Amino acid sequence: MDIRPLHNAQDYLDALTxxxxLVDADPEIGTPEGDRLDVLSVLVERYEAQHFPLDLPDPIEAIRFRMEQAGLTASDMKPYLGNLNRVYEVLNRKRGLSLAMIRRLNQGLQIPAEVLIAQA
Structure with a gap:
């Protein structure tokens, strides 16, 4: 198995090829081809994280996205954000998230804390 670090864009493109x-061949886990796919995938992920970092999403957009995913309404957000007026204030960017809100959203809706504390 000839695997080496990805040093440049050509190495990256070669690894993607x-x-x-390998994905098309669908190798079994634990086979040499399966192991090669695993290792190359890790190398590509590392290269992409270094060269194509993703910005964190906007906290309010992350909340709205999670609401949409889970089919939640503004009323459903009361346990996380407070009374309905406060929910609308947060969702309309008229009130910031408090530490308690961030904790509840993180624990209850599994929205990453680093997303919730980002600047809106």
């Missing part, structure tokens, strides 16, 4: 072929 190999990964694509």
């Amino acid at each position: 190999v990964i694509s072929a």
Whole structure:
């Protein structure tokens, strides 16, 4: 198995080509091809994290997204944000998130804390 670090864009593109072929072949886990796919995937993830970092989403947009995913209404957000007026104030960016709100949203809706504390 000839695997080496990805140093540049060409290495990255070559690895993506190999990964694509391996995914199409659908190798069994634990086989040499399966192991190669696993290792190359880790190398590509690392390269992408270093060269194509993603910005954290806007906290309010993250809350709205989670609401949409879970089919939640503004009333459903009361346990996390407070009374209905406060829910609307937060969702309309008229009130910031408190530490208690961030904790409740993180624990109850599994929205990452680092997303919730980001600048809106």
